[in-house]
Amino acid sequence: MPTPLHDHHPRPLLARPTWRDLSGEWQFAYDDGDVGLAERWQRRAEMFDRTIRVPFPPESPASGIGDTGYHPVLWYRRIFTVDPPRPGRRVMLRFGAVDYRADVWVNGEHIASHEGGQTPFGADITDALAADGQQVLTVRAFDDPHDLEQPRGKQDWQERPHVIWYERTTGIWQPVWLEEVPGDHVEQLRWTPTETPGEVDLDLRLARRTTGAVRVSVRLELDGRVLADETSTVTGSRLRRRLVVQEGDHDAEPHHLQWTPEQPTLCQATIIVRAVDGAESGDVVHSYVGFRTAGTETRSFLLNGLPYPLRLALSQGYWPQSHLAAPSAEALRAEVELIKQLGFNGIRVHQKVEDPRFLYWCDRLGLLVWADSAASFSHSPRSLARTTREWIEIVERDAGHPCVVAWVAFNESWGVPQLACSAAQRDAVRSLYHLLKALDPSRPVIGNDGWEHVSGDLLGIHDYTHDPEAIRDRYGDATRLRHTVTGGRPGGRRLTVNDQAPAVPVVLSEFGGFTHAPDDPTAWAGYGVTDSPEQLLERLAALFEAVHAAKDLAGFCYTQLTDTAQERNGLLTEDRKPKADPVVIARIVQGRPSRPSGVST
Numbered sequence: 001m002p003t004p005l006h007d008h009h010p011r012p013l014l015a016r017p018t019w020r021d022l023s024g025e026w027q028f029a030y031d032d033g034d035v036g037l038a039e040r041w042q043r044r045a046e047m048f049d050r051t052i053r054v055p056f057p058p059e060s061p062a063s064g065i066g067d068t069g070y071h072p073v074l075w076y077r078r079i080f081t082v083d084p085p086r087p088g089r090r091v092m093l094r095f096g097a098v099d100y101r102a103d104v105w106v107n108g109e110h111i112a113s114h115e116g117g118q119t120p121f122g123a124d125i126t127d128a129l130a131a132d133g134q135q136v137l138t139v140r141a142f143d144d145p146h147d148l149e150q151p152r153g154k155q156d157w158q159e160r161p162h163v164i165w166y167e168r169t170t171g172i173w174q175p176v177w178l179e180e181v182p183g184d185h186v187e188q189l190r191w192t193p194t195e196t197p198g199e200v201d202l203d204l205r206l207a208r209r210t211t212g213a214v215r216v217s218v219r220l221e222l223d224g225r226v227l228a229d230e231t232s233t234v235t236g237s238r239l240r241r242r243l244v245v246q247e248g249d250h251d252a253e254p255h256h257l258q259w260t261p262e263q264p265t266l267c268q269a270t271i272i273v274r275a276v277d278g279a280e281s282g283d284v285v286h287s288y289v290g291f292r293t294a295g296t297e298t299r300s301f302l303l304n305g306l307p308y309p310l311r312l313a314l315s316q317g318y319w320p321q322s323h324l325a326a327p328s329a330e331a332l333r334a335e336v337e338l339i340k341q342l343g344f345n346g347i348r349v350h351q352k353v354e355d356p357r358f359l360y361w362c363d364r365l366g367l368l369v370w371a372d373s374a375a376s377f378s379h380s381p382r383s384l385a386r387t388t389r390e391w392i393e394i395v396e397r398d399a400g401h402p403c404v405v406a407w408v409a410f411n412e413s414w415g416v417p418q419l420a421c422s423a424a425q426r427d428a429v430r431s432l433y434h435l436l437k438a439l440d441p442s443r444p445v446i447g448n449d450g451w452e453h454v455s456g457d458l459l460g461i462h463d464y465t466h467d468p469e470a471i472r473d474r475y476g477d478a479t480r481l482r483h484t485v486t487g488g489r490p491g492g493r494r495l496t497v498n499d500q501a502p503a504v505p506v507v508l509s510e511f512g513g514f515t516h517a518p519d520d521p522t523a524w525a526g527y528g529v530t531d532s533p534e535q536l537l538e539r540l541a542a543l544f545e546a547v548h549a550a551k552d553l554a555g556f557c558y559t560q561l562t563d564t565a566q567e568r569n570g571l572l573t574e575d576r577k578p579k580a581d582p583v584v585i586a587r588i589v590q591g592r593p594s595r596p597s598g599v600s601t
Contacts (some may be wrong), residue, residue, distance in 0.1 A: 002288045010175040012360035015286045022176040028052035031073035042105040042138040057169040062322040074171040076139040083133045094122035096174025100143040118353035119393035141171040149383035153351030153374030166565045173325040183209025185283035191400045198245035206237045217272045259290035259402045261345040264366030290402025310555025312346040316564040320574045336361040343586030362403035370406045375414035395439045412450040429454040451493040460509030463490035468546035475550035505554035513559040517568035533580040548591035
């Protein structure tokens with residue numbers, strides 16, 4: 001089981017105990033004239049006229065700014081104290097995410113650039129540190145609100161949110177932290193369980209400051225028992241190793257080690273990197289492993305090789321006070337607990353790359369994740385290059401999480417709007433599907449979720465009818481399901497581009513969407529309105545009953561978990577309060593009778 005260190009570390013799969021959080025108050029300035037670079041604001045403290053709370057975006061109330069207007073260029077400044085490390089040690093500065101382009105200076109020296117609003121980056125700042133220990137960190141962020149070639153997801157390009165789009169998120173919106181490490185240290189790692197129970201592949205990459213060999217020791221433990229303990233000599237920067245659990249009863253009862261939402265078993269992993277002579281103290285990294293596999297066969301999603309019906313909710317990952325940023329690590333745990341309380345076994349994080357701390361709680365508490373990425377809304381070589389680059393970094397960061405069981409490359413043809421008639425855009429979907437399979441062969445990939453299926457290991461359908469009979473007519477048995485896939489248009493568009501039914505499982509990957517906001521006449525009506533908690537439960541029960549009766553579906557994803565901005569179709573309010581009895585909602589989601597025989601309520 002992971003240690004308490006993982007509960008708050010910004011990167012739980014690669015955690016060190018000596019990290020230092022740089023969240024809190026920073027100096028801040030807008031640069032609407034985009035003159036900061038020419039005027040060298042990285043060396044001019046007087047230009048910073050405001051204070052912002054990092055890591056909350058300036059559009060959000062939690063930031064202390066709360067300005068939702070167009071401000072494409074932002075500057076941040078933070079003074080912190082850290083002494084230059086002793087010889088052989090390095091100081092690393094890390095950012096969870098900055099939207100969309102970032103430049104970073106330490107004491108006026110440019111040390112990093114990064115493009116991509118959803119993925120992490122960092123730099124070794126040791127050689128830029130001032131000898132007196134007082135350090136000045138400056139960040140410039142650029143995010144063009146009108147650029148539809150930029151992956152932006154649900155962030156609105158219009159000045160005020162409209163229809164299903166929300167306030168923008170600009171600048172720093174995930175944690176910033178420092179770590180002191182040895183010169184030779186772990187920079188990346190990925191765990192990939194194999195189809196053989198009790199085996200896991202480790203792909204580990206080292207940052208090297210020396211040319212000699214190092215020893216890398218890897219230990220896996222569960223409840224104090226050592227499952228594997230191996231040491232390798234590494235002369236380069238990469239170690240690939242298969243670890244095999246040595247436990248007497250594992251072959252007879254492999255499920256005792258397997259990770260599932262019902263039994264989220266995690267093995268603690270410790271990785272130590274030392275010089276061969278052992279003269280210097282080495283790098284110590286704490287991680288964890290979940291032994292599970294994810295796949296598909298013709299009609300089913302497979303978890304650990306067995307059919308596993310998906311009961312997902314769609315989450316925008318958006319908070320009224322902090323927008324796309326998590327309000328706290330504790331709030332992320334509470335979110336996972338609420339999702340499970342409502343009867344779901346998984347979540348689709350929609351049009352957002354979620355905070356690694358959220359994925360950690362999904363790993364630890366047991367919740368499947370379909371992982372999206374933010375879409376662009378214009379197709380071009382530039383938008384495709386940006387999308388592809390971010391996806392490579394997303395997989396690199398998150399592939400080790402056992403909770404992540406599918407990648408969703410595109411959603412509803414966003415970014416490929418002429419998919420049905422453009423061979424180039426169909427090739428774009430196929431290319432990204434195959435790229436994700438090449439980067440991570442261990443998981444299913446959905447090429448384009450919702451409609452216009454081109455390629456993918458699952459076919460997702462978005463159908464917002466509130467008529468249970470229509471659900472039965474479209475999905476009630478194998479014949480009707482095939483007819484819907486080949487000729488139906490529940491979302492207005494064809495479900496496949498060639499009207500052929502691919503031999504992959506079908507998931508009702510968006511449905512529902514009942515709006516219940518009796519005290520808010522401005523709420524977007526969306527997919528239909530309910531007037532009371534009782535009516536909401538009644539309509540949920542009828543619709544879910546029809547979905548559960550469609551046995552040839554591999555699962556479903558209900559829209560949506562929480563109210564979000566003007567979209568008031570959540571099972572929870574935006575403050576995470578249930579709109580109806582969560583016990584009853586859970587029974588509906590799980591397809592259980594409202595009052596099981598012989599059980600009092």
